[in-house]
Amino acid sequence: MDAEASPPRSIASQLRGALRACRGAWSHAAKLALDVALPTLCVACREPVDGDGVCAGCWAKLSFIAPPFCPRLGIPFVYDPGSDMLSMEAIANPPAYARARAAVRYDDVARTLVHALKYQDRTDLAPAMGRWMARAGHELLDDADVLVPVPLHWRRAWGRRYNQSGALARVIERRTGVRMAPEALRRIRPTEQQIGLSRTQRASNVQGAFKVATDRQSLITGRRVVLVDDVLTSGATVDACARALLRAKAASVDVLVFARVVDAHKSPI
Numbered sequence: 142m143d144a145e146a147s148p149p150r151s152i153a154s155q156l157r158g159a160l161r162a163c164r165g166a167w168s169h170a171a172k173l174a175l176d177v178a179l180p181t182l183c184v185a186c187r188e189p190v191d192g193d194g195v196c197a198g199c200w201a202k203l204s205f206i207a208p209p210f211c212p213r214l215g216i217p218f219v220y221d222p223g224s225d226m227l228s229m230e231a232i233a234n235p236p237a238y239a240r241a242r243a244a245v246r247y248d249d250v251a252r253t254l255v256h257a258l259k260y261q262d263r264t265d266l267a268p269a270m271g272r273w274m275a276r277a278g279h280e281l282l283d284d285a286d287v288l289v290p291v292p293l294h295w296r297r298a299w300g301r302r303y304n305q306s307g308a309l310a311r312v313i314e315r316r317t318g319v320r321m322a323p324e325a326l327r328r329i330r331p332t333e334q335q336i337g338l339s340r341t342q343r344a345s346n347v348q349g350a351f352k353v354a355t356d357r358q359s360l361i362t363g364r365r366v367v368l369v370d371d372v373l374t375s376g377a378t379v380d381a382c383a384r385a386l387l388r389a390k391a392a393s394v395d396v397l398v399f400a401r402v403v404d405a406h407k408s409p410i
């Protein structure tokens with residue numbers, strides 16, 4: 142009975158396998174066809190859009206940061222205080238990095254873009270976001286030797302397919318020719334998510350959390366580094382990264398992010 146029953150079972154399982162393969166191929170073909178047939182939807186409002194992932198309406202709602210801004214922190218000034226005038230925040234709390242620049246203010250549309258890139262696998266957004274960053278950071282990039290993305294902790298990288306800061310740095314590398322050192326900076330201990338923490342808690346959460354990998358030291362020592370991240374909130378993470386890079390004898394560290402939080406009531410002048 143068993144001897145008779147097993148061949149049909151194996152044929153059946155072969156058929157099932159073939160069917161699964163067909164289904165796989167079909168769904169792949171169907172997906173390709175859909176990709177061709179359907180226009181991309183605006184990531185913010187879901188209207189059809191061609192190209193960049195953001196429609197003209199949402200693009201217009203993004204607050205691109207333009208001069209005048211604090212030459213140190215990149216925080217926009219309400220009016221122009223004259224060149225080389227630093228923000229109060231840069232004077233009161235000077236960061237470890239030299240200069241920071243951001244493409245846009247972190248508001249609703251910017252948040253949607255950042256979340257889509259980070260959590261929804263919308264890697265198609267990286268080219269536009271990276272292009273805006275390259276434009277906002279051109280002064281920094283003109284002087285730069287190497288791009289270093291802020292690393293994810295490996296446990297988080299495990300759950301997420303890729304590092305969004307790495308995806309943005311890759312686009313900037315392609316546009317500017319400044320080389321990227323993807324594994325140069327490592328997270329050497331897990332950190333809590335920064336969301337919901339106070340400024341002081343954020344700083345102590347990430348203090349000493351980063352280190353330049355021993356085998357990548359030569360990519361950093363004596364080099365002018367541009368650190369790349371998606372969002373700058375309190376600046377605690379990039380500050381901790383900058384300290385690690387400076388400990389590894391980086392010649393200088395600048396910071397380039399897609400969006401930065403601009404605290405209206407703390408805004409200088």
Ligand SMILES: [Zn+2]
Binds near residue numbers: 183186196200
């Ligand atoms: Zn839109």
